[in-house]
Amino acid sequence: MTTQAQRARPLGPRLLAKINLPGVTFLIVLFAVWEAADRAGLIDLMFLPRPSEILSAGATLIAQNAFLPTVGHTVSVTLTGWAIASCSGLMIGFALGMSRRVWVYSMSTIELFRALPSVVLLPIAVLVFGFSVQMELVLVIVSAQWPVMVSAVDGVRLVPQGLRDTATTLRLGRLETARKIILPAALPKVLVGLRLSLALSLILTVAAEMLGNPAGMGNALVEAQEALQADQMFFYFLSIGLLGVLLNAAFVFLARLIAPGHHLRFAEAGS
């Protein structure tokens, strides 16, 4: 019933209803207080520009058409890397979850690679791929597939025995069981993994841009810092944060559209 009621309402109001108004208001008040305190001379943060200065620096960057191309680069690398990582993570994860033999043989290897901090891969990626988009993508893909893979393995292995027994007693075949029982039952866990991976993809893209490939928002942030443009630097800093929030919100929204019957369990497992 809830799902139908949600479906019936148009998209705009539904999105607005998702926004946490008190929380957003608090954030705006926080910035206003900071601005006022700085202007009144109550605080003096040496390198920290006022919110108004950050905003005007941002307006200038946008007007010069310097901002949006960096966003475009970062978003496209994040999403491309995440998509590829998700595909490979899901395929490997489901194979590991469903076949005991594959699991036994590959677990040690996976544990080793998973334990490596992603940043360790950065110099290797730079060495192999140079300062390029490929290097960014490889870093994202290799690191972001772990959460998806692990959640897929868990999702499959933790399918309740009751559901497996149901499949057996209703005489579903192996393929039918995988398609109608195992995969949908694993979906809530998988969605959580996909969401973690998305956040990780953005982090790694920005890190790769800051330390490696000279492009995108990460690189712009570092360049602003090196040019001692604190207002621009903070504008990029806040923009990257906002981008993370928006990507997450878009994902949650799409996930609820794709898996309406799951929405209760997904909400419990996630946010």
Added chain:
Amino acid sequence: MSEITVDPVTPATDAIFSCRNLAIEFGHGAHRRRILQDVNFDVHQGEFLALLGTSGVGKTTLLRILGGLLAPSEGTQIHFDGAPIDGPPRGVIMVFQDYASSLLTWRTVGRNVALGIENSLSKAEVAQRTREVLDMVGLGDRIDDYPAQLSGGMQQRLQLARALAMRPRVLLMDEPFGALDAMTKANLQDELLRIQRRTGTTVVFITHDIEEAVYVSSRVIVLSGSPGRILLERDVDLPSPRNQVTTKEHPEYLRLRHEIYDAVSDHVNS
């Protein structure tokens, strides 16, 4: 006290299920433990057999063996329709105690019912069969809801409807009403009896509730001990249809209840 009413060697030919020397162990090495031993019984066409026993005696284990979900120890002779069981026998459907974890939360009520038949029947037949069984269990108006929107009693009704949609010859029910309150339980007992009379389905029904066992069944088998064996077996000659008030006042009901109580407590105390 123990009495065996079937010949422990020859499999019965007229029975649906025939179990001889049924035994099963769990665990490995030093932890290996025998759960059931020397269990001999038959299940006959059209009967309502109640399997009664305390918690942990091996009721679920026994039912899973009948349902082909679990292989018994070597030496067990277990037949369905005269053929040895390996895997779920055709026409035998289980209804699990834990209804919440056996329903597909992402499918509507109607699509849950369709799960077992959608591969072999046409769309129209599936729709028609789904309607029919949901009406039978009183969920006709909830076809588009999700299981999470149903009460516990309704979820168990749904699981029953899903089993009935397969037109089973035998229903194996594992404490199906164990988690429900007394009033819902009584309703569902009567509903199940009505459905069983109408469809002629053979039912094997697990419970740890002596009154429930006598009320619903045409025969009671009591399991007891460790490893579990058959302690007692009684035909229940009570008028049909049963009635929650009059049946429970019937002298035969009271006599059976008394006898089974005595047998179980004697066995536990000795």
